[in-house]
Amino acid sequence: xxxxxxxxxxxxxxxxxxxxxxxxxxxxxxxxxxxxxxxxxxxxxxxxxxxxxxxxxxxxxxxxxxxxxxxxxxxxxxxxxxxxxxxxxxxxxxxxxxxxxxxxxxxxxxxxxxxxxxxx
Amino acid sequence: xxxxxxxxxxxxxxxxxxxxxxxxxxxxxxxxxxxxxxxxxxxxxxxxxxxxxxxxxxxxxxxxxxxxxxxxxxxxxxxxxxxxxxxxxxxxxxxxxxxxxxxxxxxxxxxxxxxxxxxxxxxxxxxxxxxxxxxxxxxxxxxxxxxxxxxxxxxxxxxxxxxxxxxxxxxxxxxxx
Numbered sequence: 269x270x271x272x273x274x275x276x277x278x279x280x281x282x283x284x285x286x287x288x289x290x291x292x293x294x295x296x297x298x299x300x301x302x303x304x305x306x307x308x309x310x311x312x313x314x315x316x317x318x319x320x321x322x323x324x325x326x327x328x329x330x331x332x333x334x335x336x337x338x339x340x341x342x343x344x345x346x347x348x349x350x351x352x353x354x355x356x357x358x359x360x361x362x363x364x365x366x367x368x369x370x371x372x373x374x375x376x377x378x379x380x381x382x383x384x385x386x387x388x
Numbered sequence: 389x390x391x392x393x394x395x396x397x398x399x400x401x402x403x404x405x406x407x408x409x410x411x412x413x414x415x416x417x418x419x420x421x422x423x424x425x426x427x428x429x430x431x432x433x434x435x436x437x438x439x440x441x442x443x444x445x446x447x448x449x450x451x452x453x454x455x456x457x458x459x460x461x462x463x464x465x466x467x468x469x470x471x472x473x474x475x476x477x478x479x480x481x482x483x484x485x486x487x488x489x490x491x492x493x494x495x496x497x498x499x500x501x502x503x504x505x506x507x508x509x510x511x512x513x514x515x516x517x518x519x520x521x522x523x524x525x526x527x528x529x530x531x532x533x534x535x536x537x538x539x540x541x542x543x544x545x546x547x548x549x550x551x552x553x554x555x556x557x558x559x560x561x562x563x564x565x
Contacts, residue, residue: 289408298434301435
């Protein structure tokens with residue numbers, strides 16, 4: 269009778285060995301935990317928490333510095349362009365600013381006087 | 389794993405179905421043939437997967453990584469038991485097969501004898517033996533899972549087989565060791 273190889277015998281014995289199956293409730297508990305975990309991660313994906321976390325962290329420091337530099341640069345350029353040609357910015361006694369306020373009563377009176385004038 | 393990380397529930401269910409029995413068997417045999425403890429460890433293993441799916445590196449085979457986590461859990465448990473000095477109390481019953489009539493040997497009895505012998509040898513031999521012969525991993529994969537050189541795995545398997553050959557002497561006529 270041909271002898272069996274010990275490797276084959278051990279493999280065959282162990283693969284045919286059965287110790288039962290895990291409890292079904294484990295699967296239910298794991299599925300529940302998985303749903304909870306994926307639900308939490310989806311809420312986190314929709315929030316700004318990770319974005320603010322990134323802003324105040326040390327990650328992507330070069331990118332942050334470049335962005336801030338650009339913002340500062342353009343704001344400086346904009347302030348230098350803030351003047352209107354022909355407008356005298358210095359104070360002058362000849363020039364007096366008059367504030368015109370719409371007065372409805374005065375306007376009605378003016379219209380009435382015009383009407384009287386036209387009747388005469 | 390990528391699907392599991394983004395919350396794909398069917399992918400997780402599929403993974404659980406694929407590995408639950410294998411992992412249950414591994415924990416059962418590694419932790420002193422206790423169904424309750426094997427169930428607890430199975431649950432803990434998958435909880436680790438749920439809590440930190442990002443810890444898996446896709447460059448490596450999933451199976452090897454998963455078994456290495458399971459093996460580390462067993463090692464931690466052995467340490468806990470050593471601290472509690474309870475190790476001797478959870479060892480299986482004393483082997484009684486030496487007195488079995490050769491004609492009446494059943495595969496279940498041989499299995500029991502194998503695991504009794506592996507318990508005597510130690511957990512390192514048992515894990516290498518299980519991974520090689522039950523799970524069918526290559527020597528390289530077993531070495532990776534256990535974090536050992538291939539030579540060490542080979543020598544452990546050789547020593548385990550040598551000891552088993554002595555213990556299973558009544559099978560010598562049928563098996564070539």
